[in-house]
Amino acid sequence: MNSPTPSSQPQTPAPDQEVVIEVDDLLMQFGSQTVLTGLDLKVRRGETLVIMGGSGCGKSTLLRLMIGAIAPTRGKIRLFGEDIAVASEANLDALRKRFGILFQSAALYQSMSIAENVALPMRELTDLPGDLIDLQVKMKLEAVGLREHADKFPAQISGGMKKRAGLARALALDPEIIFYDEPSAGLDPVTSAEIDQLILTLTKKLGVTSVVVTHEMDSAFTIADRMVMLDKGRCLKIAPRADYERIRSVSKDEAAVMPEDDRIVRQFVRGDAFGPITDRRTLTSYSDDLMGLLGHMPASPSITPSR
Numbered sequence: 629m630n631s632p633t634p635s636s637q638p639q640t641p642a643p644d645q646e647v648v649i650e651v652d653d654l655l656m657q658f659g660s661q662t663v664l665t666g667l668d669l670k671v672r673r674g675e676t677l678v679i680m681g682g683s684g685c686g687k688s689t690l691l692r693l694m695i696g697a698i699a700p701t702r703g704k705i706r707l708f709g710e711d712i713a714v715a716s717e718a719n720l721d722a723l724r725k726r727f728g729i730l731f732q733s734a735a736l737y738q739s740m741s742i743a744e745n746v747a748l749p750m751r752e753l754t755d756l757p758g759d760l761i762d763l764q765v766k767m768k769l770e771a772v773g774l775r776e777h778a779d780k781f782p783a784q785i786s787g788g789m790k791k792r793a794g795l796a797r798a799l800a801l802d803p804e805i806i807f808y809d810e811p812s813a814g815l816d817p818v819t820s821a822e823i824d825q826l827i828l829t830l831t832k833k834l835g836v837t838s839v840v841v842t843h844e845m846d847s848a849f850t851i852a853d854r855m856v857m858l859d860k861g862r863c864l865k866i867a868p869r870a871d872y873e874r875i876r877s878v879s880k881d882e883a884a885v886m887p888e889d890d891r892i893v894r895q896f897v898r899g900d901a902f903g904p905i906t907d908r909r910t911l912t913s914y915s916d917d918l919m920g921l922l923g924h925m926p927a928s929p930s931i932t933p934s935r
């Protein structure tokens with residue numbers, strides 16, 4: 629385990645709730661690129677954890693690691709206490725029935741009706757008889773407000789409805805955890821707010837644990853119990869929503885004396901054009917530029933001083 633700096637110290641979630649996902653000293657590399665490093669994270673039953681961070685910082689990668697779709701370079705991921713890197717195929721199948729996923733694109737099959745899309749996981753992963761599946765599909769579609777649209781095809785419904793349909797499908801097997809990858813991406817603000825409300829209702833009504841990747845701040849602050857910001861491959865700050873709200877609202881003068889990590893969080897959640905994130909970027913690209921220039925210089929000066 630890495631010893632994190634004080635401000636990135638994970639805040640222990642309510643200790644009475646079981647840990648359903650545990651990420652332990654995770655390293656993820658693609659070729660020579662390190663995407664996640666020394667990452668520790670716990671998700672407790674019933675909470676909604678929002679994962680944020682700049683584009684390309686590894687949010688989707690972290691989700692894919694959590695569901696066992698890809699294997700970490702190093703480190704452990706336990707899902708319901710089971711190390712998914714070493715779980716047998718049979719155990720993985722059993723685990724897969726316990727979570728649902730709503731991908732960024734909703735990923736519906738275009739050639740199937742909404743009802744058929746929702747029924748698919750039940751047909752593939754359970755032995756339920758057809759009439760029971762139909763009943764379940766109706767209930768899931770009702771839960772997301774799409775019952776009347778059951779027989780439509782994905783091309784016939786709006787973006788928001790597609791997200792709802794994807795959500796109904798994620799709910800198909802009554803999952804204990806739902807993973808969302810940017811559920812409001814590409815939606816107008818009102819539809820996006822509706823999806824947030826739906827996530828909130830489902831989470832609280834069904835007691836589902838939710839792990840939500842988003843960079844829509846309104847959405848994050850609406851649905852999160854806890855929030856984590858990823859930065860440079862690690863958890864910069866994992867804290868209850870109230871702590872993030874406090875950081876968001878501190879004045880510029882107060883911010884000046886905050887720890888660097890909190891100032892980064894502040895700039896990100898406020899969407900400020902200037903701050904430590906942009907300073908860092910400018911500094912890095914400037915030094916990269918200089919290094920690039922140096923790289924192109926001849927090894928020895930071409931103009932030798934004349935004696």
Ligand SMILES: Nc1ncnc2c1ncn2[C@@H]1O[C@H](COP(=O)(O)OP(=O)(O)O)[C@@H](O)[C@H]1O
Pocket residue numbers: 658663681682683684685686687688689690
């Ligand atoms: N399968 C892959 N092969 C190689 N590089 C990948 C792969 N998946 C993701 N990456 C790289 O990992 C980084 C993080 O990607 P991703 O997790 O999709 O970011 P985010 O979801 O935060 O925008 C990016 O630089 C991306 O190019």
Ligand SMILES: [Mg+2]
Pocket residue numbers: 687688689809
């Ligand atoms: Mg992504």
